[in-house]
Amino acid sequence: MLPRRLDASLLADLWFFHAVAAAGGFRRAAAVLAITPGAVSQRMQRLEARLGLVLMQRGPRGFVLTQAGQQLYLAAQQGFAALGDGLAALQPHGASVRLVAPPSLALGWLLPRLGRFARLHPDIVVDLQADTVPPQRPAAPSHLHLCYLPQPPQGAVPYWPEYGMPVRSPTAPALEAGWPLLHDDSPWSVPSAPGSEWTRWLAVHGRPAGCGLAERHFNQAQLAYRSAEAGEGVALGRWRLVAPALQAGSLCRLDATPPLLLGCYALYGGERSAAVATLAGWLGDELAADAAGI
The missing domain is CATH 3.40.190.10 (Periplasmic binding protein-like II)
Structure with a gap:
């Protein structure tokens, strides 16, 4: 039989379930909650056992919510949002x-x-x-x-919209083999293949003049830009992120090709x-x- 009343233990497990459903998996939820994935898994097992329901099932791309899980997630989302609104309303001095x-x-x-x-x-x-x-x-x-x-x-x-263009150090010497392309392998807030931003540029404009076949990969755009400033290659700079360096002169545009819509x-x-x-x-x-x- 489903519990008719909330208690501290059930409310805590529902918060963990809400975090897992919102994050899309145990590992992401564990990172948000600052605990181990194993601890998250134990919480979910305890919640399912107490409710007598299967809330999640492993699919080809990770865990997916069952119909019962979707209903419970919606209820938890509304409930926690209402609670947050109530707490916010109690703050008289600033927010x-x-x-x-x-x-x-x-x-x-x-x-x-x-x-x-x-x-x-x-x-x-x-x-x-x-x-x-x-x-x-x-x-x-x-x-x-x-x-x-x-x-x-x-x-x-x-x-x-965000636009991008190839950027390099203004003092970088031309390389006999051409400058390497510098990649941000995790550009977007959704999964993508390594080098996705450069793939868009190459499909429209081809490989920039002076660039060779070598590549270097990073997991943050700022690392690729710092590498470009050091003269180690050509990065595909997002306008909002490289504009200060362009104005300061530590980076320059590779050529006059118009910026491309990247995302x-x-x-x-x-x-x-x-x-x-x-x-x-x-x-x-x-x-x-x-x-x-x-």
């Missing part, structure tokens, strides 16, 4: 918003701008987390997720509260203003 953004964007673009937001809105505290999260609405009403996607998002989710930034959760809506509106203005400079 706190957690903004999760891709690491390279958080470090190279967002962090230098947040001081300006703080001066405009001293009553809103922004907790910036550099992480890659799935493109979906966050469960907590005080959270915002900024994702980088290869295609525009589905539904009424605001997004802003877009999508913002999830911006309608949840007044503070979140304020930050979301400011982010949209900042992203739009930078696009005008391309």
